[in-house]
Amino acid sequence: MGDTQENSFTEQERFRIRRLEISDKKKGFIELLRQLTICESISDKDFDKDFEERYQELANHGNDHVICVIEDTHTEKIVATGSVFIEKKFIRNCAKVGHIEDVVVDSLIRGMQLGKKVVGFLTDHACSVGCYKVILDCNTENKPFYEKCGYKQKEVQTVKYFI
Amino acid sequence: MGDTQENSFTEQERFRIRRLEISDKKKGFIELLRQLTICESISDKDFDKDFEERYQELANHGNDHVICVIEDTHTEKIVATGSVFIEKKFIRNCAKVGHIEDVVVDSLIRGMQLGKKVVGFLTDHACSVGCYKVILDCNTENKPFYEKCGYKQKEVQTVKYFI
Numbered sequence: 280m281g282d283t284q285e286n287s288f289t290e291q292e293r294f295r296i297r298r299l300e301i302s303d304k305k306k307g308f309i310e311l312l313r314q315l316t317i318c319e320s321i322s323d324k325d326f327d328k329d330f331e332e333r334y335q336e337l338a339n340h341g342n343d344h345v346i347c348v349i350e351d352t353h354t355e356k357i358v359a360t361g362s363v364f365i366e367k368k369f370i371r372n373c374a375k376v377g378h379i380e381d382v383v384v385d386s387l388i389r390g391m392q393l394g395k396k397v398v399g400f401l402t403d404h405a406c407s408v409g410c411y412k413v414i415l416d417c418n419t420e421n422k423p424f425y426e427k428c429g430y431k432q433k434e435v436q437t438v439k440y441f442i
Numbered sequence: 443m444g445d446t447q448e449n450s451f452t453e454q455e456r457f458r459i460r461r462l463e464i465s466d467k468k469k470g471f472i473e474l475l476r477q478l479t480i481c482e483s484i485s486d487k488d489f490d491k492d493f494e495e496r497y498q499e500l501a502n503h504g505n506d507h508v509i510c511v512i513e514d515t516h517t518e519k520i521v522a523t524g525s526v527f528i529e530k531k532f533i534r535n536c537a538k539v540g541h542i543e544d545v546v547v548d549s550l551i552r553g554m555q556l557g558k559k560v561v562g563f564l565t566d567h568a569c570s571v572g573c574y575k576v577i578l579d580c581n582t583e584n585k586p587f588y589e590k591c592g593y594k595q596k597e598v599q600t601v602k603y604f605i
Contacts, residue, residue, distance in 0.1 A: 309532070316533050324533065333536040344530075364529055367507075369472065370479050370544060372489065373496040378541065381533060385602055402602060412603045415581065419598055430600035438591035439565060440575045 293353055294393060296400055299346040301334050306433040307356045313391040342408050349393050358385040359393040361376035363401040365408055377405025407441045456516055457556060459563055462509040464497050470519045471511065478546040505571050510563045512556050521548040522556040526564040528571055538577035540568025561591040
């Protein structure tokens with residue numbers, strides 16, 4: 280029991296959850312996103328500029344677009360991330376809705392509840408800024424995981440691609 | 443044939459598609475949204491202020507949040523609407539994704555392709571600002587309609603409610 284508490288405390292100390300910082304690009308943030316889908320090479324100079332511009336653009340949205348990361352303080356690497364943006368509507372007395380996107384956990388460090396921690400952080404943020412609900416689109420394979428996070432299937436997601 | 447062309451021309455003249463204007467609140471915009479879900483009473487003075495603030499807030503996003511409406515120029519009523527907001531990502535070389543929400547056509551004027559016109563307007567907008575795809579969540583009942591608009595089911599939508 281003593282050991283378990285100690286381990287759990289150590290893990291909490293080791294994996295720090297916080298908002299994205301611009302320096303996270305050097306801590307493997309893009310490599311992590313590449314586990315989700317296509318991302319540019321971080322050695323590309325043009326992408327350096329694009330990344331900084333996009334970071335600033337999103338930072339300007341303040342609480343309306345939050346990207347969270349988990350840093351492994353032992354390795355100083357970003358090992359999990361996810362984002363939430365706040366949509367503002369006219370319906371339901373000008374309500375707000377959170378949209379969670381791009382959740383990914385480093386494939387080398389799975390099974391430590393880091394995904395759940397990310398989704399919890401983003402869900403709590405949406406709640407704290409007054410959203411009445413949060414939407415999260417996922418493939419059927421990942422549905423059981425999001426159900427454990429308190430999400431329930433409601434509709435279907437349809438997509439149109441331009442490229 | 444001559445008649446058909448004339449009717450089609452008349453319809454095009456009658457149903458004008460454009461971006462939302464603040465004066466559309468007096469043209470039944472909120473009553474139309476009420477066909478979709480709960481909306482406040484337009485006679486509520488507090489809602490007047492909330493509406494104007496939200497309108498301004500969304501207008502400040504420029505091309506990143508567009509609400510389109512169709513006005514019936516005969517009755518000067520808003521008979522269809524839908525919105526699209528542009529999400530900015532880091533993945534895929536800082537790509538953009540459009541999200542279509544809150545599409546509704548007046549139940550009294552259905553079967554005139556107005557829904558298809560709204561979805562087309564919003565999809566074209568997302569394409570014009572450089573999105574690589576557009577996402578549209580819908581219930582299974584409406585899926586055949588969105589398939590006619592060129593959308594295909596990809597994932598499932600999960601939701602968590604706070605209220």
